[in-house]
Amino acid sequence: MTAKQTPLYETHIKYGGKIVEFGGWLLPIQYAGILEEHKAVREKAGLFDVSHMGEVLVEGPEALEFLQKLVTNDVARLAETQVQYTPMCYPDGGTVDDLLIYKYSQEKYLLVINAANIDKDWNWLKENSAGYKVELANLSADTAELALQGPSAYAILAKLTDVPLTNLKYYWFLPEVQVAGKTVMLSRTGYTGEDGFELYCRPDEAAGLWEALMAAGKEYNLTPAGLGCRDTLRFEAALPLYGHELSAEITPLEAGLGKFVSLTKGDFNGGEVLAEQRQNGVRRKSIGFVLTGRGIPRAEYPVMLDGRRIGTVTTGSYAPTLGENIGLALVEADYAIAGQSFAIEIRGKQVPAEVIKKPFYHRKGQ
Structure with a gap:
């Protein structure tokens, strides 16, 4: 099957995006570099194409x-x-x-x-x-989507719309607003752990909107950002990625998403199983960990204790903001305790690690 292109494919090429296939789509993994883009979103602002959603x-x-x-x-x-x-x-x-x-x-x-x-x-x-x-x-x-993320996102977007953005709270949206002369649905949401906005527009208007945002963001050093830093940013904020922290084999309670499960609202798919898990506890839990030895943990690496596999890494990486090699893993519930020591098996070597609190990163003022 041929990989699909978003309406911004040519724009990514123009900006020097390194294109990879992701979920059947051709998308930029990076432009200037993952670490540089990650830092830009944490300190200033980054612009993402998320039209594949x-x-x-x-x-x-x-x-x-x-x-x-x-x-x-x-x-x-x-x-x-x-x-x-x-x-x-x-x-x-x-x-x-x-x-x-x-x-x-x-x-x-x-x-x-x-x-x-x-x-x-x-x-x-x-x-x-x-x-x-x-x-x-x-x-x-029929929908394109751009994500403007980072501490400067508000100031950049405010230059392009007459809507008073201060009234738009986190996890609320405006169904129809004008941004740079284009009609968009605007939400104060994102997947980076930073303040930011997501703009939904017609596919034929996406490139023009991208250029308008880049121009407005020039004085704030707005940076085009790819999938690589989108992953490291969401991971530092311990936001789950489907296929890693969540899957057909992993329940929301095992993934640590209990606050998004309402057992009092009435019958729903999976409700009985989740009620039983909440009452009796889960057998596996998602935890955060830091490597105390040398190495970078990656998804699917075994979590070992006393020669026995007790779990699996779901996401692992060098965390640019923290300067440490950290990960998320699904482990037997008995070992999901802060300070618990174990080892991550990296290419046949047992590298020491320990459980730490999630999320790894909180934005300022949070």
């Missing part, structure tokens, strides 16, 4: 009931123009995907889903919609 519109008189059955969080708690993060589970408690829900009204919601899961999620949504008075529309191909 999927968007599904859910409309109808039973839209709320449908979503309540589908996801683990309590969608009824959402106010209009509020955004909610939630896992979506199979009946056995394993995770279909994690997503954002944008509430327009009681009968209209937009779901933003992971790029690699678009087809799977779309089929799952359609299959589960039987019997509900809802209409689903896959808007993924």
